[in-house]
Amino acid sequence: MSAPAIAVDGGGAGDALRTLLQAALPQGLLLDTNGALARFRDLGVVPDAVVTTAPQTADAPMSVLVRHARAAGSMLPVIAVAQAGALPVCQPHIDTAVDPDCPPERLAWRIGETLRLSVRLEEALLRRIAFGSGFAGPRHPCVSHAGATVLIHGDGQRLGLALAEHGSRVATQGAFSVAQVHEQLAQGGVCALLIDAPCARTIDLVAALRRDPRHVSLAILALATPGEEAQEIHRAGASDVLSRAAPAAAIAARLSLLLRSGVRRSLSSARLERFREAVLVRDAELDATCYADYLKRLSRALAVRGRRPVVVRLKDVHAGPRHLALANDDAFERVPQSPVLSTALAASRDEDFIARVEQMGELAVLRDEEALAAFRRRVAGIVERTSFT
Numbered sequence: 001m002s003a004p005a006i007a008v009d010g011g012g013a014g015d016a017l018r019t020l021l022q023a024a025l026p027q028g029l030l031l032d033t034n035g036a037l038a039r040f041r042d043l044g045v046v047p048d049a050v051v052t053t054a055p056q057t058a059d060a061p062m063s064v065l066v067r068h069a070r071a072a073g074s075m076l077p078v079i080a081v082a083q084a085g086a087l088p089v090c091q092p093h094i095d096t097a098v099d100p101d102c103p104p105e106r107l108a109w110r111i112g113e114t115l116r117l118s119v120r121l122e123e124a125l126l127r128r129i130a131f132g133s134g135f136a137g138p139r140h141p142c143v144s145h146a147g148a149t150v151l152i153h154g155d156g157q158r159l160g161l162a163l164a165e166h167g168s169r170v171a172t173q174g175a176f177s178v179a180q181v182h183e184q185l186a187q188g189g190v191c192a193l194l195i196d197a198p199c200a201r202t203i204d205l206v207a208a209l210r211r212d213p214r215h216v217s218l219a220i221l222a223l224a225t226p227g228e229e230a231q232e233i234h235r236a237g238a239s240d241v242l243s244r245a246a247p248a249a250a251i252a253a254r255l256s257l258l259l260r261s262g263v264r265r266s267l268s269s270a271r272l273e274r275f276r277e278a279v280l281v282r283d284a285e286l287d288a289t290c291y292a293d294y295l296k297r298l299s300r301a302l303a304v305r306g307r308r309p310v311v312v313r314l315k316d317v318h319a320g321p322r323h324l325a326l327a328n329d330d331a332f333e334r335v336p337q338s339p340v341l342s343t344a345l346a347a348s349r350d351e352d353f354i355a356r357v358e359q360m361g362e363l364a365v366l367r368d369e370e371a372l373a374a375f376r377r378r379v380a381g382i383v384e385r386t387s388f389t
Helices: 011-024 033-043 061-071 104-131 156-165 178-187 199-211 228-236 248-280 288-303 322-326 339-347 369-384
Strands: 005-009 029-032 049-052 078-081 094-098 149-154 171-175 190-196 219-224 240-243 310-313 353-357 361-366
Touching: 005 011, 005 033, 005 061, 011 029, 011 104, 029 033, 033 049, 033 061, 049 061, 049 104, 078 104, 094 104, 094 248, 104 228, 104 248, 104 288, 149 156, 149 178, 156 171, 156 248, 171 178, 178 190, 178 199, 190 199, 190 248, 199 219, 199 228, 219 228, 219 248, 228 240, 240 248, 248 339, 248 353, 288 353, 310 369, 339 353, 339 361, 339 369, 361 369
Parallel strands: 005 029, 005 049, 049 078, 078 094, 149 171, 149 190, 190 219, 219 240
Antiparallel strands: 310 361, 353 361
C-alpha cells in the first residue's frame, strides 16, 4: 500500500506524533480521529490504520471507528506509539505498540507490517467463513500465547522474575552467550527473544538474526538507554525497544503484544497455506455459491476502506504454454495441473485469492488495481525466466 490513510489520535502529544508520522510516511494521508469519524459518517470510509498515544474510552472517536470497521469485516489495526507504562496496553483494540524513539524509517516498516498482518488475518477469516474448515481451518481457533517460550539473553533472572510476578504465563529459557542464543533458536520452539545486554552486543545480535531467513519474523524485545542507543537497536531490526528503567509490568505487557501478533501471524499463515494446498495439491474446484459469498463479504470489507476487489481470469493474465495448445496429435502428455494456476500461485501473495471456481474457471481476486498490476508483473517475471511460454 503506497499511501495509507492514517488516523492520528495523539492527545496532548498530537503535534509530535503527527511530525513523526509525516517523516515516516511522507506520502500518507494523515487525519485526526474526529476528522476520520466525520469522513466515515459522510462517505462510509475508514482509514487504513489508527495511530494513538492516548488511552481510549468506549465512546472515543477511535473506538467508534474500530467498531464500525470490524463490524463490516475489516480488521482496522490500532498502533500505539508510547513509552513503556504510558499507555494501558491491555485496553481493547490495540494491535501493536512502538517506542517513541523508533526512527521514522522503522516506524514506517512497523506500520506496513501491521497493515499486512491485518490484511492476512482478515483474508483468512473471510475464507474460513465462506468456504469452511476444509479450506481454511477451524472457525474459532485458539489464539492464546499462554505457554509460549521466551528466550532471555542478559539479565535473565531479573526479567524472568518480573514476567512471572506480573502474570505473564510464558515459559522462559536463559541464554548466557550469543552462541547459546543461536543454538537455542536453531532448536525451534522459541516464540520471542528478550534482550538486556550492552548496546553493541544487542545491535550485532539483532542484525545477525534479521539476516537469517529463519528468524526474520521472530519477536525481539530489547532493553536499552533511551535516545541514540535505542534508535540504533531499532534500526538493527528489533521489534520493540524499551527503557532499561521500564516497570516490569510494562515489559510484560509489551511482550504480550508481540506474542499475540506472532500468534496471529502463525494462524493466518497456516489458514492461507491450507487454502493454497487445497487449490494446488488437491486440485480443488470451489463451489460457485461459496465463492459468491466470499466475494460479497470481501467487497463489504473493502468498501469501508474506499476500495473494491478486482476479479480477473487467469487466462487473461497469461494464456498458457503455446506448445500444449498447438499439439493436435496427443504427442505431449497432459500436465497433471494447470501451469497457469501454479504460476499464478507462485507469483501471488498469500492474501491474493487464486483458485479454480465451479463454472467460472481459474480466477484471481485482488484487493485493488495496484495489487493487480503488481501481480501481473510477478507473473510476467516468472514466465520470462522459464520455458513456460
